[in-house]
Amino acid sequence: MKRVALYARVSTKRQADGDISIPDQLSQMERYAASKGWEVIASYTDRGVSGRTDNRPEFQRMVRDAISPEQPFDCILVHSLSRYSRDLADSLSYEKKLEAAGVELISITQEFSNDGSGNLMRKVTSLFDEHNSLETAKHVSRSMVENARQGFWNGSQPPFGYRTFTAEVRGAKHKKKLEIEPKEAEIVKLIFRLYLHGDGTSGPMGIKKIADTINSKSYRNRNGNKFYTSVLEKILKRETYSGTHYFNKKCSKTGKQRPREEWIAVEAPVIIDPETFQAVQMRLSANSPKKRNPRQVSNKLLLSGKGVCSGCGQGLMLMTGKNNQYRYYTCASKKLKGKSACNAPVSLPEATLDQLVLDAISEQIFDPERLRALIKETLDLSGSRQDQARQDLKRLKRELRTVDKEIDNLISFIAEGRQHSSVEKALKDRELSKENILRLIGIKERELSLPVHRLTNGQLDKICAAIQETLKNGPTAFRKAYLDLLVDRIEVSASEVRIRGSKQALAATVFDEKEGKKGSVLISDRKWRTQEDSNLWPLPSEGSALLLLPIQHLKMSQ
Template identity: 45%
Template structure:
């Protein structure tokens, strides 16, 4: 009675490191091998694009389960070489032993080992050599890719959303690529950051879930034509490439563990988002992260918790009470925990510090003339962005005209008798492209129509007066705390002075928003303006 076999075939995901036979070649070789030896093939399992360094391979796991459970019975599992089965000596030993316990032996078409103790030893030696060879190959490939990255080239992976790869050099038969902007996607990236930080002028800032709903509800598609998901937006908002720097070699390829910062390789790429906007988004993401901002701080009505810090050591200021809760103070948390050896610290009556901060904001920052001075450069930059957006709009309209012409030509072809099946796919593709261009045009129009260009002295005066009235003592506590967290980066408290830092672009967008931000939508931002209030506190 003839023997039977299961064929297992695999190729690696690391194409640069694996020049072995393709899947069809491995299967064809197995069929010839079995035909010559009168072996019947009773099953085949294929993992296209899977590393043999571990068992994270769907078809490999299915094969092992089928053999162990008796779903399929075979005398042998046949592989082109033992490295197709495993490139890790320990894994090789464990899984080959599992097969043996099920009455199935592991056989290689190109590495005959025979049977018995000597065969077992030979297989162990071969698997150890495969592991060593895999590690050496990976090391050399990694070194080559790092050198490639240091020279500013892109290492073959799919370009991040907002970018495309372009060939910039050719070395022999290898193309050297760099990232370039993909204009339509880049506009959507800008929109994502704007919506998260400011909203569209009507909604207020959008959280990630609402941002996904906003994009999908307007028919904006991801690169693969599918709707956006929460993970896509989370990754986009953290991607440093959007401000001009991509980092290669951040994680270990096998374990995905982070590498030390000094091992990262910086690659300069075309920026999409302004640095100030990107860093403001990072601060807001951190502020909304419950592991970084405790709920008791976010929900407390005490004005400066989570904002006030000790100027001496940088530790947060916390509250304490005196005389059975009759008096409240802000005090250095490090000094409170460790005593004067931790920090000499400072303790300030709560009402006094609250008044110093709100008085400084209302008296120095939120005065109309001061607002006009601070926001002048921002409004000038916005004017430059509008000019760039207008040029981009002109290019988009040209693209739309070209698509209209292509659609007209395809329609003419139908009228002249060309079968629908011949042009249907191209018509659908051109219609989708035109729809996407129209969406981007609407986004660019919104940028051109930004309300930042409509700031008048009267609007400055009304904004200043209204916000000062609500921030001063007697205003609604929740609103006061929410807007202080919006406007302030930190309040550094020393014994003889208080230094207050915050962002002026936040002021600008609050000034021009159609609706004021509700407290639940208020983020925390990195500082960009600074005022100092000297006081004997």
């Protein structure tokens, strides 16, 4: 008696959830085996998995069992070859493995002879199945792209922090959009806050520290599992949270990113404001191992990763002497490669150079007069965003009035006794549209309710004094975090120090202090430009600044 295994598969989750196709396939195969007098040993089913890939758990388990030394069955039954595979190369590859193990593959709806013409027909059928699958995928992809262009969500699981709701019903199709899942959204906000500001006892946290913090407080993802660092990194990089989700970014088959012009932007409810999201991306980029050695990120040396020798452009490293009694920033080229590696190597006492840089930033950059023009520019930008939100709100309210009139007209039709299924369907569609418009109005009104920062002269004086105090006497972690924010590069020579930094970062720091976020530091774009005064400073390029500090009074190390 021949021992057989049954394999059934459906491609879509809708078919799998309906639980129709797989039971039908199995029952037909069982009847076929019974008619032949064969014994069914096992059955394997893959639900909602494409036949264009061999990454199917039950398929792989079946193949492993088939070629195992125990060889529990003699043949595999499938409803049709398309259930087995829709990729010709995969089909031929696995059939050879089965053939070598003496296991036969039989389709109960397609009979092929065992001669050359039968093998040819089997290959032609497999090729046709692959072609048909590709054509179907092309049409499905086209419809999904159009669905995204219309602003709807395409079927997959929504990102952590969101859930879906039915925005419109078109025939049997429920068109869905994203809405905020309140509990998950609070966890997302916490993750971003810890990455930028920390928990109030230290500076900004790294991803590993965030994982330890939120897991220790029993926060869990939607599957009830703890957060891995890889999951947290994806959350921090997900653009959806700032209001725009991009569909069609990657090819589902290869996993490669598509050209930017093929991406489809879909509006999403904002969980993280765009400024905060951009600040996080800048910090992630700055701390990337591809751009910055991880030891520099965690290094407690105040100017780690920032200071460079102007003579050769290489970084400064710490050199110690007398059992760590003497500590110097010294040219790495000279230290590691010898004197000939740098024409003008520098070596300065650590404490002296640290204090010089901190004093310069504290006293010269955080000067109230110097910051007023910078803050005005930032406020103008915030005002323009609110102007756009007001325009969007007006448009949405016009759309709401139009929908209300349409709903009133449809209700009048029904009240007059002219009921019809199409009228009732149109009324439901209009009511769903109204609900969606009201959601968007709520989002815009919340944006407008956010205060536009205004600083009096007295407030600005207090803020600058608070930041100066933190830079001079605050904990090392906070001082280093401020430098990471404000300073992009410190070029040191025997006669001067050149400091570059970010004007957006300055504004973010000032507003954080106004909000009362003690010691919090926002990382942002590194292109600050200080205002010119009677002591004109040379500016290297638009959007960036050069602060020159004379250091002739410093005692040089031999």
